[in-house]
Amino acid sequence: MLGSRIMAQSVKGMRDLFGAELRWFQHIEETARRVFERHGYSEIRTPILEELDVFKRSVGESSDIVNKEMYEFTDRGGRRVVMRPEATAGIVRAAIQHKLLASSDPVLFYCIGPQFRYERMQTGRYRQFWQIDAESLGVATPESEAESLLMLHSFLKELGLRHLVFSINSVGTPESRPAFHAAFRAFFAQRENLFCADCHRRVETNPLRVLDCKNETCQAALEGHPVITDHLDEASARHHLRLKELLMELGLPFEENPRLVRGLDYYTRTAFEVLSSDLGAQSALLGGGRYDGLVKQLGGPEVPGFGWAIGLDRLAIVLQQVRGKAPYAPPALLIPLGDRAATEALKLARSLWDAGVALQLETRGGALKKAMATANRTGVETVLILGDGELDGGTITVKHMATGEQEIWPLGEVAARLK
């Protein structure tokens, strides 16, 4: 008894989803499935646990995720395993394992599920968080990126989000990046005293990361910095130009952000993000990009890929801000009065359920007043009352909670009229 209070506590950063918030999650997931299937994507569900190397070789050994944020342990068989911190690596691993990339056919997958990162909690940031992920493997064209972004756009549009702007950039290729690094380091050296300690570290390990330092002084010091897109190889430059042309052609709202870089090492060429001001410091609502070297790095053929991930927890917060309550109304409530009606209500409910009608049954057997109060509180729109009078007449009393109006329906018409 003393201990039970302490036990009834979820692990730090892990939460239970239910009620209004879960309604939003469900609505988001249903919308995602509908839109993605319409685009020819199919679902994949990969394991929570992956071999440590899957993430070391993809996300990058220098990244914070791999260095200090992974739930990593040795299982009973002595395997080094990790609870996935992101979805892409596992999906690519699966595609390789099942030889899905053997032909030149594109592989279009989406994946909805929890991810795990051991981090300090903040608004919209949990240690178990949920992502919706879409990956397009096997196509290198800007057209495939436009298609993916178009799908993302209709997904967000159907959720009721407006005024979202895609922020895009190109981070080049591993071959072309050294040219930019050299130019950037030269720029940095001229004014290195203006940058913070973190940036001095970053300029050595990953110069791109200096560009998105949150420090205002550093951002000011970056004025006039060399732009990555000026140092691209010719093919990457054409690719970038073509994508922008397509986005304009399609009327997709975007802005070029030469300081946009991504935290995962595997991105090549196109990188993009969508931010939201409703998320406090955790402004990133979604992000993604191209990863042409990843499949090979994970032991597969040389196959390109493009994908993105959106945070469900954060998306739910934004939707709550702009749309309020989740689009959900509980089904009609059937209230029996008296012992005879209690039996008949179960029979009636069964026939309605069998006919596909959504219905809740009041089984507490208390006063009508109490049942009505519950119905009112939980937002029930229609109440069906079944008492001796109704049973004798083969009817049922129907009350519409919003207006308070009541009417009498023949029992035989209930199924049809409720549908």
Place this chain on the structure above:
RNA sequence: GCGACUGUAGCUCAGUUGGUUAGAGUACUGGAUUGUGAUUCCAGGUGUCGUGGGUUCGAGUCCCAUCAGUCGCCCCA
């Protein structure tokens, strides 16, 4: 990993330089209405004051630790 703040009824919160028996609204239960919901009226439980120590004659209040939450840094979804 670092910093700031918070923790009192199921929920939202009061609670005076430390002072007796811990409060309001809402929700809950019963009644005015034994077949009608936000309303009104009356009556009533609301609780180990996050947890464990310490200071004190005395701690919801002060100190320490710990757990949890919120918000930043870092990083990302």
